[in-house]
Amino acid sequence: MAEEPTPAQKLIGDLAPKLVELTDEVLFGDIWARPGLSPRDRSLVTVTALAALGRTEQLGSHLRLALTNGLAKEELVEAITHLAFYAGWPSAMSAVTRLKDIVEAE
Known part of the structure; x- marks a missing residue:
């Protein structure tokens, strides 16, 4: 089963794939997942x-x-x-x- 696109992929995936990658992997995948908050x-x-x-x-x-x-x-x-x-x-x-x-x- 295919994974559902992220909100960033839906919004700008076809136009700015690198920005989507940074949003999904760095911002939400790393920064939002840090244990400090x-x-x-x-x-x-x-x-x-x-x-x-x-x-x-x-x-x-x-x-x-x-x-x-x-x-x-x-x-x-x-x-x-x-x-x-x-x-x-x-x-x-x-x-x-x-x-x-x-x-x-x-």
Whole structure:
């Protein structure tokens, strides 16, 4: 049975195979698997960094992953609210709006 393509393979596999390889093998295969932080904590760090930087295109998939990794919707809302004072109101509003869309779609 063939292995299902990774999200990166589905998104850009035909265009940027090396970037897919680095994403799958280095980022998710090594960095995300390191024992120093749990997947839950890595998700919290990633979501807050993406929100702070205004990287909303990547934020949606990482918010979904954060929920899968055990973060509660309320915890994500609290983190984003806290972040508003450090990263700016527009970043927080964009992130919480994205989270709302994801939660309502489930």
